[in-house]
Amino acid sequence: MKIAVVGGGSTYTPELVEGFARRSQVLAVDELVLHDLDSDRLDLVGGLARRIMARQSFAGRLATTTTLDDAVDGAEAVLVQLRVGGQRTRLVDETLPGRFGLLGQETTGPGGFAKALRTVPVVLGIADVVAKRAQPGAWIVDFTNPVGIVTRALLDAGHRAVGLCNVAIGIQRRLAAGFGVDPGRVRLDHAGLNHLSWVRRVLVDGVDRLPELLASDEVGELEAEAAVPVQLLRTLGAVPSYYLHYFYCTDRVVRAQASGPRRAEEVLEIERTLLQMYADPALDHKPALLEQRGGAYYSEAAAALVTSLLTGDGAHHYVDVRNDGTIAGLPDEAVVEVPALVDRDGPHPVRTAPLAPEMLGLVQAVTGYEILTISAALTGDRRVALRALLANPLVRQWDLAEPLLDAILDADRAHLPRFFPGSQPEPAATVEGVDG
Amino acid sequence: MKIAVVGGGSTYTPELVEGFARRSQVLAVDELVLHDLDSDRLDLVGGLARRIMARQSFAGRLATTTTLDDAVDGAEAVLVQLRVGGQRTRLVDETLPGRFGLLGQETTGPGGFAKALRTVPVVLGIADVVAKRAQPGAWIVDFTNPVGIVTRALLDAGHRAVGLCNVAIGIQRRLAAGFGVDPGRVRLDHAGLNHLSWVRRVLVDGVDRLPELLASDEVGELEAEAAVPVQLLRTLGAVPSYYLHYFYCTDRVVRAQASGPRRAEEVLEIERTLLQMYADPALDHKPALLEQRGGAYYSEAAAALVTSLLTGDGAHHYVDVRNDGTIAGLPDEAVVEVPALVDRDGPHPVRTAPLAPEMLGLVQAVTGYEILTISAALTGDRRVALRALLANPLVRQWDLAEPLLDAILDADRAHLPRFFPGSQPEPAATVEGVDG
């Protein structure tokens, strides 16, 4: 059994490797291949990964390669966790929208739009190689942001793909810790789109404990989790994902962003330190600093999901999948983020109660934006890109959409060959897709 | 055959009376009853109405009354065109939101929300009287804004109602004039919600002339009609209704509203002059000034719609009706604004192509807002009202929704008894519902 990781030079990779090593009893991985365009980084990360595997007596082989064909050849699962253009493009996503008084964030709003335009064609290109060279029926597991859009683009193109995000598992684990129970006893009624989801019930041994949490003094932790006032939680009767505070408190965030530090710059700094640590031949476990990088429980979620897909254990995951009636009021083709039991046929979403109107309306609007964004990314059609920005609730206004699009196309020109036919794209330098 | 007009003291009423008089060959109205709470105004308007009817040799009888029971007793159609609290509340709708940097408008955004809270219970109360005292199967035709919300509240409660607005007929007539053809030859592919609609095709004798209009120099007239830049029209490939410029150009409008005159004040001034003119016993036709009051083609649309409902002529109208699959992606219970053939069974919507994603997403989000607004209006539940404001794309932010709701409840307290149980509501003083 072979598993490939595209974007394997990510500083997250040691975490992922630990995850597979921990599960070696149930998932016998013979070969784990890390692929990246940056061979120096691959060496550093691959070195640490090998030492972790040795410490954990993981029997499988670890390979590194800068050749995609070699990476995916005969693989049964391909994890995609790349970032086109690296942290430098992220900095643009986070800062450019502020020039228009808009939110700067790498998955939500104009920044997420720009990232989608850059990323969708690259991931589809990788998927085509997977379709040709991996095992028949191989799974693509996408952690590349924006996960919802990228997964939908993969599914629309006929690939066998599942999207994965660590938002839901993070809430679930922190709540389980709060209740002092084993995580296996906590299930979230979590529904929406990727980075646009709400936890509507918190089932501990099948009993909803959210109402009591919302009424209690401990609600402050939920408030911190969601980054919105507790009164909003009580009004909704639900816990919105962290990314929803960009919708519920936009002006406050935009004001803060005008002066505050940029996440991209913080991450660059953390990554620099991490890579120095990885270079230490004595290091054989993931450093504590990695947790500041974000992506908590990423390893757990990813390794467990791949296990379910390849062994068919029917376990419960929070995944991004084709809607097909799971959330009423959305088209079948929409990609939603919901709990599912997962086996070799893929995710089987758990039955889901309808979204409240104030949630559904936002989800429907963003779904419209996603369709148009994928279409724009694939065609390079400027008019469709404008319609996508009009459809985005954080842009909406024509007076903003037009100059904003010009600025994005200008800043990302090197990574948007479909909008600039004849131009030579920069290499889709990868590295790491999990948000943080 | 008896027809009642609730809010009959409106300055619009002479236009409506003219409309019925003109159609007396096809719709033999025996009695037209004007109802209003303001008896002075009713006298003035009723007097002019009688003189107009006499001039046009209209055989039917005109009555006025301040008693709703008398007005609707045995009626076959009841037109509802009222404004709870009169132009004074409109002024609040138009000015209060500006304190929060938000759009001030009487049907869209926070102003429309406040108007809905005041209006829905009053119109439902009237509808209950209609159900008891009018002819079995009598129709309620609603021009009271917000027309979409009010009509949905009526239909949800099981009433036999149709909503009507003059936006679509206005565009259609002006386009017909532009093409130099009889209006009967022009049909619009008009779809969306009330005050949230797009004209996607302009069929002249069945041929779509919109692409050529958008490409031509005459596009300026469409630009003026829609109050948005021509580039937006070309990007959408459609003409948004005038009310959509509040969504597409919000910031620009809010800036203009900060300094500009208020429509409510203009209307008050026009109405004062009109009522003085109506008092002139020599006046026997509607004064030209009435056109500045807004509501062009209102009389045409209303009288023609009532004719179709009562004679079953199968004519083509633009109406607000239960969706029932007409616009894909919206619930059956949503009230949409679309073309329909109308007979005694009511409107039969014309088959409608799906909305483009950027249109559908907005329409879905506003539909969610409408459901919650009706629920808030009927229950007086503060939490539901907050969720309605969160669902409204022009509010959305929690940091705005909470203080905004407090301000609205405070300003409209006299007209919101369901939010203030035990308080004594002011009379639902009516007068005129057509927007302008």
Added chain:
Amino acid sequence: MKIAVVGGGSTYTPELVEGFARRSQVLAVDELVLHDLDSDRLDLVGGLARRIMARQSFAGRLATTTTLDDAVDGAEAVLVQLRVGGQRTRLVDETLPGRFGLLGQETTGPGGFAKALRTVPVVLGIADVVAKRAQPGAWIVDFTNPVGIVTRALLDAGHRAVGLCNVAIGIQRRLAAGFGVDPGRVRLDHAGLNHLSWVRRVLVDGVDRLPELLASDEVGELEAEAAVPVQLLRTLGAVPSYYLHYFYCTDRVVRAQASGPRRAEEVLEIERTLLQMYADPALDHKPALLEQRGGAYYSEAAAALVTSLLTGDGAHHYVDVRNDGTIAGLPDEAVVEVPALVDRDGPHPVRTAPLAPEMLGLVQAVTGYEILTISAALTGDRRVALRALLANPLVRQWDLAEPLLDAILDADRAHLPRFFPGSQPEPAATVEGVDG
């Protein structure tokens, strides 16, 4: 304005011509072209048609032609009323199934299946000529049986088509006569498929009179209309169309068919007499005998429908149209028979209450049969044809389906070139499609 009639040599044609002549005030037909493959018959029928038009002072021109291209050139509506292979193939449809103990009927059961196989490719071929040579947007009005299947095949292929049958108008006119009221005051809540429909309400001036009819002594007329026992009518609370007695009383009909005369033979005899009468140069109106031919109100229904399609009068018709949500539980692509208001855009079905389960199940099963039959007709795929027979509730059994298909293919070989590639089909000799 030009109208073409394919299968114009039918003995029904005089009735149709009278219909157009009667409506010449509202539908100004400049040219009516009768097309048929049988030129002798065309001369006889065309001659009488001209004398009728002259008597009624109909201004339009009547032409006859055996060339399809000439017939449809520039036409705005094309009526298709043909029978591939003429009454001889009908005789096979009516007799062959009896060899297997099955119902012999030309639109229902195995006979209808055979007719569909022969007819669908021929009508689609005609429609292709219409698409090329008629006016853009020209309508095809199909009276060719089986009307539901043929209309669906036309719509699936993208043609602008409506199906028409005289079953519903017949019931409506006879009921109106029974009530002693003008037909315009009676509307049927008629729903289902062509030849598989039920009248669920009989609205006289909007009031349902069916319950009282079912309870009264006059129910005997409904019993005769439906050819089923009155207790069945009362159990259903509805009047099934005459063709449903083939489903509700199959064994009784099959026994009667074993000994009784064949409708095809009766019709041949009537047609022979009619054509002799038509040859009389003194005859200038349709002979009374024509009513025994069946097809009552056919002329009325057809001329009125064409008038609505070409003038957009919004009148009420019973037509066969794409379902698109009209009858819940059927696919959008199904062709259903329901009331509709008709204008230049075509039929706009009236909102229809769900079918009772015992009706819906039958309609769904027959819809499955229809899909497969169209597919078999177009591909000549024997396996699909077998699945169609399995799907037909009157066949269902494999032990019957297999020998039955062999017998049908053998008997109709000359008209089924798609099942016998390389064979030379007989001319699709037309003549008359209305059932009787």
Added chain:
Amino acid sequence: MKIAVVGGGSTYTPELVEGFARRSQVLAVDELVLHDLDSDRLDLVGGLARRIMARQSFAGRLATTTTLDDAVDGAEAVLVQLRVGGQRTRLVDETLPGRFGLLGQETTGPGGFAKALRTVPVVLGIADVVAKRAQPGAWIVDFTNPVGIVTRALLDAGHRAVGLCNVAIGIQRRLAAGFGVDPGRVRLDHAGLNHLSWVRRVLVDGVDRLPELLASDEVGELEAEAAVPVQLLRTLGAVPSYYLHYFYCTDRVVRAQASGPRRAEEVLEIERTLLQMYADPALDHKPALLEQRGGAYYSEAAAALVTSLLTGDGAHHYVDVRNDGTIAGLPDEAVVEVPALVDRDGPHPVRTAPLAPEMLGLVQAVTGYEILTISAALTGDRRVALRALLANPLVRQWDLAEPLLDAILDADRAHLPRFFPGSQPEPAATVEGVDG
């Protein structure tokens, strides 16, 4: 953990007990209660059950009771496997229809209808006791035939129920044996209703082996499995369940039934012998003869399903569940038989491709029959019962439905108190629900 078995006096029960004993490592049953009305039988069956448990060192306690309240008190799962009136009523189901030339079978056709009328009220009565006395959230697992109808009646009434049948697991196990692979490697694409299902793909390690089976010489085994000619299997490209040969080959079966032995009589004979064997105090395993009783793999399916429901292991089962979009073209409330992953929330159906039209039509028609049958069973409304028989594809004709209903009501009078108000029903003597 307590599990109750209603109808525990069935000769099948030893098999079920063995199943629970085998799984005691994963499902720690503290108490297993057998309930039945026949205390003699309960003693015999209970005695053998205890000896089996002892032999297998099953730690749980076994109790028997004739009091339903005691049986379900505090239970977490209640298995219902009863037969109202015992084998004597089955004999009527199998013989009465033959008087009308119709199929005699206890779950399909008129016999299944009669069984449903007798059974639905009894099972709903038991479920009401479960709702009051069992653990909150306790599951009802229904093996009582007709499983689809009974399960739907339970779900419609708001109970937490799953239906189970051994048809699919039987095919799956026999195919796995044929391929010489572990059953865990074989998954069926099995879809339809209970006793009206087709296997459309046979996935061995994810690869569909059905086309090759159909083309091979070993197809004879499938033919035997389905009891239909191999040509039908090839035409459908699927393997119909055994119960479908009653639809595909009705006449042949009816002819055979006219002379052949009755299954009810065979079963009575087998049961008599089995009970004599059970009385032997030396017997401590299920006798081989039990396999002739039918119900192979019943124990396996039932114990495994209860394990999934109570431990949430996410395992793969073939179950009868609310449709909710699983099979397109059926209402959400229909109960369908499909594969599902099962955890504590119940079954999560695997995504299912649409049924072919010839399958869907039959399934839709039978769904209509099922709705009406449940309604008739609950109301005792003769008119609804007639409509149910009209909706059943094996009856359909009015001329048959009316006398048939009279005969059924007459024969089953003692068990149909809702059709004969005031009469005293016989005890709903139970015993065994699995078909065979």
